[in-house]
Amino acid sequence: MIEPDGLVLGIETSCDETAVAVVRGGREILSNVIASQDELHAPYGGVVPEIAARAHLERLPLVIDRALSDARVALRDIDGVAATRGPGLIGALLVGYAAGKAMAASLDKPFSGVHHIEGHIFASVLHDDTKPPFIALVVSGGHTSLFACHELGSYEVLGETLDDAAGEAFDKIARFLDLGYPGGPAIDRLSTRGNPEAIDFPRAMRNKGLDFSFSGLKTAVVRYVRGLEASGDNLKRADVAASFQEAIVDVQVEKALRAAKERDLHTIVIGGGVAANARLREKLGRAAEEGGVRLVVPDRKLCVDNGAMIAAAGHFRLSQGISTPLEASADPALQLSSD
Ligand code: KG4
Ligand code: ZN
Numbered sequence: 001m002i003e004p005d006g007l008v009l010g011i012e013t014s015c016d017e018t019a020v021a022v023v024r025g026g027r028e029i030l031s032n033v034i035a036s037q038d039e040l041h042a043p044y045g046g047v048v049p050e051i052a053a054r055a056h057l058e059r060l061p062l063v064i065d066r067a068l069s070d071a072r073v074a075l076r077d078i079d080g081v082a083a084t085r086g087p088g089l090i091g092a093l094l095v096g097y098a099a100g101k102a103m104a105a106s107l108d109k110p111f112s113g114v115h116h117i118e119g120h121i122f123a124s125v126l127h128d129d130t131k132p133p134f135i136a137l138v139v140s141g142g143h144t145s146l147f148a149c150h151e152l153g154s155y156e157v158l159g160e161t162l163d164d165a166a167g168e169a170f171d172k173i174a175r176f177l178d179l180g181y182p183g184g185p186a187i188d189r190l191s192t193r194g195n196p197e198a199i200d201f202p203r204a205m206r207n208k209g210l211d212f213s214f215s216g217l218k219t220a221v222v223r224y225v226r227g228l229e230a231s232g233d234n235l236k237r238a239d240v241a242a243s244f245q246e247a248i249v250d251v252q253v254e255k256a257l258r259a260a261k262e263r264d265l266h267t268i269v270i271g272g273g274v275a276a277n278a279r280l281r282e283k284l285g286r287a288a289e290e291g292g293v294r295l296v297v298p299d300r301k302l303c304v305d306n307g308a309m310i311a312a313a314g315h316f317r318l319s320q321g322i323s324t325p326l327e328a329s330a331d332p333a334l335q336l337s338s339d
């Protein structure tokens with residue numbers, strides 16, 4: 001058990017960010033260090049699991065030192081340790097998870113293994129002490145999910161992607177348009193110079209349920225670009241990017257608001273890398289205002305993978321005396337508990 005104002009060190013290494021943070025009382029971020037591996041994976045157009053694991057191994061000790069020094073605390077001041085247990089890339093997860101358990105054991109402090117998606121939801125708790133009930137839209141490179149949350153720690157899945165995650169669709173289309181990796185931020189930037197109404201791409205399952213599907217949209221973009229190339233017409237990549245982004249954003253905005261309405265909940269929180277998207281933040285903000293719903297939009301640095309969200313989720317459990325046994329391993333397919 002740790003005190004309510006205890007210091008938790010959070011480690012996140014599930015994908016391609018080596019991230020460590022120190023958070024006091026589950027709310028106050030003393031440091032939040034993110035070492036991105038974008039430049040290592042860019043030549044391959046996507047995350048290479050072995051390269052990610054090796055880079056985590058090389059960088060994690062430095063990132064931990066930096067997080068402690070930025071927070072102006074010593075290792076012995078830490079009251080508990082949290083690390084992402086899953087889901088994610090097994091080699092990448094193992095580095096941070098094993099390091100977190102080893103730190104907790106050697107300091108004789110409690111340890112919490114955190115579900116990555118719960119971490120993304122805790123970004124909103126960190127941001128402005130958001131309390132349930134709320135709808136959570138988590139949109140990242142690996143997930144596109146809508147949850148209803150009536151109390152922290154318990155999440156009811158309302159909708160999920162049936163194929164690609166939203167971030168995956170951004171990354172694949174960016175690669176197809178030669179915009180580099182990671183694709184989301186590249187499309188976000190290029191779209192500011194394009195017309196979002198230039199091309200009417202499909203909004204799959206727009207009016208049907210709360211699940212998502214992006215594979216048809218991806219195919220439509222590829223077919224459109226190939227058709228233009230074949231006819232020799234001028235391709236305005238900015239228009240393609242903006243129209244593609246608009247289609248993805250529209251579906252997310254509509255489904256998030258519909259979920260709130262159907263469940264009669266008046267707060268929506270967003271998280272995950274795609275929640276850093278400027279157009280999504282803008283359109284969701286407008287729709288929430290019109291629908292009388294409070295929208296919680298964490299800072300961009302809390303939307304992308306980071307250690308602070310993991311520390312906050314870990315603090316939530318450790319401060320109730322709930323810790324994860326050190327025998328438990330990292331789990332690349334970890335399920336989000338609904339109890
Ligand atoms: O949450 P995250 O950092 O890692 C995962 O848990 O997957 O999300 C990464 C994803 C990538 O697909 C990236 O392209 C996307 O988030 N992303 C964005 C933006 N920034 C990151 N997508 C759209 N617009 C952005 N500004
Ligand atoms: Zn993530």
